[in-house]
Amino acid sequence: MQADHSDQTTPWGLVLALWGAGLGAAAQYGKFSAIFDQLPQIYPGAGAALGLIVSIVGLLGIFLGVVAGVMVARIRYRRALLWALWVGAALSLFQALLPPLPWMLLSRALEGLSHLAIVVATPTLIAQICAPKDRGFALTLWGTFFGVAFTILAWLGLPLVTLAGIPALLAAHGLYMAGFALLLSQRLRALRIEAPATTLSVPQVLRNHVEIYRSPYISAPAIGWLFYTFCFVSILTVLPVYIAPESRAFVMGAMPLISIASSMTLGVALLRIISAVHVILIGFAGSVAATCWLWLAPGLPVACLALAATMGLIQGASFAAVPQLNTTAATQARANGAIAQTGNIGNTLGTPIMAITTGSLGYAGLPLLAGAAFALGAIAHLTLARKRQQA
The missing domain is CATH 1.20.1250.20 (MFS general substrate transporter like domains)
Structure with a gap:
């Protein structure tokens, strides 16, 4: 463009x-x-x-x-x-x-x-x-x-x-x-x-997938987004039964709003001084800490809201990372297409896997699975950042 x-x-x-x-x-x-x-x-x-x-x-x-x-x-x-x-x-x-x-x-x-x-x-x-x-x-x-x-x-x-x-x-x-x-x-x-001039055929589509996910620039926002979406909807779906009834409605209504507020305030402020990938890493690290808090204090409302705030940093910075890592409109479109793909994978798989895990392990399965997913998201971003440095 x-x-x-x-x-x-x-x-x-x-x-x-x-x-x-x-x-x-x-x-x-x-x-x-x-x-x-x-x-x-x-x-x-x-x-x-x-x-x-x-x-x-x-x-x-x-x-x-x-x-x-x-x-x-x-x-x-x-x-x-x-x-x-x-x-x-x-x-x-x-x-x-x-x-x-x-x-x-x-x-x-x-x-x-x-x-x-x-x-x-x-x-x-x-x-x-x-x-x-x-x-x-x-x-x-x-x-x-x-x-x-x-x-x-x-x-x-x-x-x-x-x-x-x-x-x-x-x-x-x-x-x-x-x-x-x-x-x-x-x-x-x-x-x-x-x-750009492009062709659309089954072999070309397969090549596009390979090119996108082999690129540490195009794929990075989408890979992180996979772990974020795996957790976000599944946590909002499974967590309510573990929150005290008198606080449940307030907490579940506030969590998406806290996430948005965190993204638009702290997230935007951080983006002015550090890269989007670093903001995402802060979000993942904070989310791991918040899940540890929820493990120690099951269903604690303030811990739930803290988790929503840290997830908000991942949310906004993931989209901001696309143009920071990809300078052309064509590669940005591919990166956004990959985000759509991995986001739908995360949304589709997250809730049933979270439900199975909590069904087997009880409440502890929620912070364990979510914390592991957030940690894997951070590790994936760090690995891709190292590949970009080597390139």
């Missing part, structure tokens, strides 16, 4: 608009999670198939994350983002009709492709339009999109469902996506993007 940063100013209005598009992408994932307990009323007798309504979006990300990074670069970032927003809007409006389950599942699979295109194209665009001094803050802001979207769904989406039903939530999401497609089609028109 070619952008003129000679004046070293960042178009913050456009950055916020792109972040807003990211909230819509996160809601593609979260809108059915928020109403999952109500789905049996719509599809009685569907049984385990209802889980696919939520998970099929993430499953596609496991297999197609890297492909999305290549395709977004090939069809150009602005075009990919706008296409994904319009398709996402149409699919959400279709879902508002509550079609038969097979059609709903097909729409969710297609929505997974829309989701991937947005989460690959948008941070790539943000990194390119920002002045270098502002990239850390802007990409840390981008890193909050999932937590903020899930909070909005809880605070506004569920009351809307109570008031007007599930179709109202799905239709509102469709209109939101369409609104941002219209807004960004105007705001992004002036950008001139140069995309």
